[in-house]
Amino acid sequence: MVKAVADTEGENQGGFAYDTTKVTGFSHTHDSGTGGVCFHSIVGGVSNRVQATSMGNFPVFVHPDCPDLSLCNWTSSDRAIAWRRDSPKARPGYFSISLENGVDAEMTVTNHSALYRFSFPGSTGTSPVVLVDIIDLPQSRNSGTASVHPDTGRLTGSGNFNPSFGLGTYNAYFCADFKGSEIRDTGTWTNRSVNIGATTVSVVAADAHPASHFSAGTFARFNTPEHDGSLFVRVGFSFVSVEQACSNAEREQPDFDFNGTVAAAERAWRDKLDVIEVDAEGVSANLQTVFWSGVYRTMISPQDYTGENPLWDSDEPYYDSFYCIWDSFRGVHQLLTLVDPLSQSRMIRSLVDIYRHEGYLPDCRMSLCKGWTQGGSNADVLISEAYLKDVADVDWGTAYEAVVKDAEVEPPNWNIEGRGGLQSWKTLGYIPFNDIDPGTEGLRTRSISRTVEYAYNDFCIAQMADRMGHTSDRDKYLQRSHNWRNLYKADQGSAIDGVDTGFVGYLQPRNADGTWGYQDPIFCSPLLNFTSCYLNADGHETYEGSCWLYTFFVPQDMAALIQTLGGPDQFVSRLEYLHESGILYLGDEQAFLTVFQFHYAGRPGLSAARAHSYIPSQFNTTVGGIPGNDDSGAMGSFAVLSMIGLFPVHGQDVYLITAPFFKQVSIRNSVTGKIATIRNVDFDPSYGSIHIQSATRDGKPWRKNWIGHDFFADGGVLELELGPKESGWGTRIEDLPPSLSEYGQDPVVKQVVA
Template sequence: MPYMQANLLLTCIVSILRLLDPVLATRDDLHYVNPLIGSTSGGNVFAGASLPYGLAKPVADVDGQNTGGFSTDGSNVTGFSHMHDSGTGGNPSMGQFPLFPQYCPDNVVDNCKFLKSARAVHYVNDSVTARPGYFALELENGIRAEMTASRRAALYRFTFPESKTLDGEALNPLIGVDLTDLWDSRQNASISIDSDSGRIKGNGTFLPSFGAGSYQTYFCADFVGATVRDGGIWVNNRAGSEPKELFVTRGFNNFYLQAGGYMSFDRPDDGVVTVRVGVSFISSDQACSNAEAEISNPVNDFERLQSIAEDAWKEKLSPIKVTSGGASDDILSAFWSGIYRTMLSPQDMTGENPLWESDEPYFDSFYCLWDAFRAQHPFLTILDPKAQSRMVRSLLDTFKHEGWLPDCRMSLCKGWTQGGSNADVVITDAFVKNLTGIDWELAYKAMVNDAENEPLEWSYEGRGGLQSWKRLHYIPYLDFDYLGFGTNSRSISRTVEYAYNDHGVSVLGKGLGKQEYTTYLSRSNNWKNLFKSDQKSLLENGTDTGFTGFFQPKYLNGTWGFQDPIACSALASWCSLTSNPSETFESSIWEYQFYVPHDMASLIELLGGSDSFVSRLDYFHESGLADISNEPVFLTVYEYHYAGRPALSAERAHSYIPRTFNASDNGLPGNDDSGAMGSFLAWSMMGLFPNPGQNVYLIIPPFFEAIDVTHPETNQTATVRNVNFDPTYKNIYIQSAKLNGQAYTKNWIGHEFFTQGMTLELTLGDQESDWGTSKEDLPPSLSDSLVQNEMQRA
């Protein structure tokens, strides 16, 4: 065989092997996505069918862990509803107007079970199938439910087994609609039934699961593929076919009146009854229009919709390619599933916002930015920068029409503010990473508004205590705040968060040439004013942890209060807005002492220098004080970089993955929070972790042989490649690095790595080396840059 032909053949064989061998390169990455990861033990993920950022999200609702609708906790199915949030805490979110299929004994409608608790039926455990764009299960009564989704409509296929009465008469399928939601928060609702057309329309007013006010949502359900026998309404556990309309309120003395509608059918030969459900926040007619436009032929469109959804998810995942190097399928599944969940929420509701008219995008279910700014939104900046830009524009449009940037938002309602004004961090991150299409002057105006003006209700927008913030340079314990009203707690966590929020204002202000940026730069140092240098920390048994110097609450008059540094930690009691409100939110002083993202050098010096800082960080993670189930812990896993010990960040990441983050149904340590946990996992496995609001990615070895990320806008491919990669993860320490073929010693890199398509090659070993440990190799800190500026002036 001629040499050229042989060489060509060899090249083809190698290419084929790369496709076939997962050690060389993954293929069909979508099949690794498992929507059931985190579906129990508090992960609260949405496991059903959805398009990326889709509004329609059909899934089975259960009576157990049902915050995301469905759980693999073995509880009972109470219905199948069409809109959900993913991974949230608080009360169950949305899940309005569930369908529930059944047979009525003896074909008597009053023999059917309409009440939620009465109709609940267990699902067959091994029947559950979940993949992007598709969800299915079989109920123990033999009815099989399948569902897929378009952007604003859900499509269900219910297969009824043949069943007969004792007299041999065929039973007639019945599908009910319940005017309720997952939380039973309905305030009022209405429904109308058209038996001739097989259509049910309705609407209801509901409460947000973690916010103020109420919202209305609408549906339009078309029942096809079977002859309609009858339709009507039901109230409590009785039904009638003569009334075709119903209006229901909360009920007498807040008694929850259960009510809805139904359709019954002649069972078709194949047993399949198809239901198309359009949803809307505008009107029932718009819900019908959404369904008709997106699913024109519901009987025949199921596979087409499913294929469209799969293609949409493949396209969204396509910028990332993995060369596994022998990494296990479980590791790959956890990785791709984490990425998948970053794009379930927020939901693109452009055209579905009844609150104001605008040509700008409208996204909802920022639930909540306090969780998502840390990893999810930075991840979307590399994976889907166009969508992230549209989300920032949506935040700014909300400011433009409602007067404040949201910190948390769901179902058109203002969500509770957990800490600072962290939309500021999302915007700053977008600015330093050069996202396009954003009105930066409007962004600066919105961020200055957060920093300067206190709203009347700072429980769900803006910041409270701004008089004290400007005058005393900290948020006081038991603050005297008569300008606005909110939960007067969290003085420590709000102080450190406000400091970082103001750092963001200074960054954007300086970038836009605003002279007053120095004011916010100065305020970003306010975190220092709550540091009590002689404060010790004792465990509950009285044992001294051996560390001195912690944040403490401070009164208006400058004297110190006290909060036990271990309070609100994983070793003590839970602290939220309503449960045990304290001076730190959902985390301890131990955890918040590490939250100075913009000036880690000053923090390390304040805590006794690098060795002392590393010792303290080790104790935090190894004593049980660290709460890996909650987002404030994320950056602490990687803060060893700032102390010149990047190898220890790699160790710490491997201590949590796959022990607490893995591919099992309980493979998340806490609420996914709209993809926050999933993005932490994805970043960690990629080996580049962001310090959000800064142009900084902290480097550890990826969990694979190589990762390629093609920037969707510049079309440049960035690569991180491990030399001496070991899938048993003994070689997790970087010995040396090259960037585009040149020696590289910094333990961090900037966003240009992605936009310009650089190649980072990491040579690994099984022992810590001196790579990335020199002072000049550490990530930037505010105090370092100020010193450099002073030296340049001198």
């Protein structure tokens, strides 16, 4: 739950960003890789600015030498200090940075507490001051109180804040203790005024004292630090109470043992990462870093807040920072199912328990608040997939009840849960442009992207219904899963800069009376008004992507889509054009599956080639080596799954096979101990040979270009023989991934030099 890091000025969603210059403090809780500024119409069609920066509550800041308190800088903007460009060091369980004021800051964490070690090699450090600010990174504070104990120096406090991408408020609490020096004095401060000896300060009435213009907090000043010159600050954090914040710190770090805490954090991370083993012979250090950092980032969120949920009493796990499932349902949870199935089980149980107490599954949730829904009810996809893959210890009866409610019962405010437009969905078979949807609140936008996501949500429910024996539900939801066809306009063309692309037929908006609207198929792509399709009142009919992109989103029935778009050859040509033309942006998760959809047309070699084009061009070890932002590990999961060579089709028991980026990859199931190994024969680390010529599973020929989750559940060896050109492997109709409709004629494999 606690993730301590330096907070910087500027684009600081995760607290620290390398393309900044100044540090404003050190805070204890963060959501990483959550995106930037967007707009959201909350009520009355009025757009409200939302900053996706989150948390960063109660930062501490250290002045190395402050004999005259009146000369110290207290507010966030005043105290901001440059950091030394060569100083940041980060590894699992540890972060350090050096500031130009002479402070060296190191930090480590346990589940609910942070431990900071401040030293002063560039300063005399004779009168160091540690202050706490009642604020958060997005400056959303509504009210707050802080206290200081004049004898022990213990700083405690609470505050009420807004979530970064949702509705409501939340309370947070902290408790800071010190070691390494005797207390000289304590007090409170507001803006630039200091009150030595005062023990309590409060901020109320956010309108009168906005966090952006009014700062307040407490401080403790110390004598020269003892021994090695280090001053330790231990901060406990809680969403329940100050008492629990103090208890968390005292229980988890009773001895202020910095090195011991770092070692414990490293052990915890090694336990998580050790389930993966790669033979990296010949593979560059850069690609290895892309791989392992991707695994690490995938494990940062959702966050385990079990025992820290004040909203209801439950014996079930509680996870927060599902930020957002629209981002994570296409990669993060698939990778967690492989490498950390126990955590994935607990997350699914948490989603089901949220349904029990809140009435709906979340599409997004952070800081104990309901987050904004971006598309469909995509927790349905996660739950269905978890059921198909036999994720353990879930109350599947209640889980099924939850996904069916998403499909059948429209909530009063579908901005924050469930689905809007269900009356139109059930009667028209699509979400119409400017859907009236009377009696409910929600953005009447994204009619195209919501239609295709609802269709896929219903398909996933149908899979679950089929396996559970609910045949009437299965038939109903399978029928609805075909609704994507109702927005396909067969004669719609597309041009770029006035030049026809040569492809016809795209999803288009449709009115309730059945007549067609129009949205340029490349609109909301990097080629045309890229930032025009977000959660705002005029956010258009696709979300964070174009009609070009969303026309490919039919993972439940790729055979029908391929025939609709003109057959395998025309489909492959169109899909290649999507990737080559500049229409596609890989920094949004809808792009992930398009990298591998060549499999469905019998061209798995093109999927492999496309994956190798994005890794390392888009995924590398430069500062900008992630396309867009990480979306709470989504980009990291894409890189890892691509490099493993078994890319999952979200919501299904299907992994599309390509050659791993390593000679061999093994994944051990941490629950059963079974090991699944993917091995490349004739591996070429220069990646001249990336096309599968033949495959065996446990020594027997394997022709399908996909494999099921039983490979990971039962263990085994998938051995792939590689070559420089496409082959006939995985190209027959019987080799292709599952689809609701039957595939047409055999695709013709073209021999292409890699």
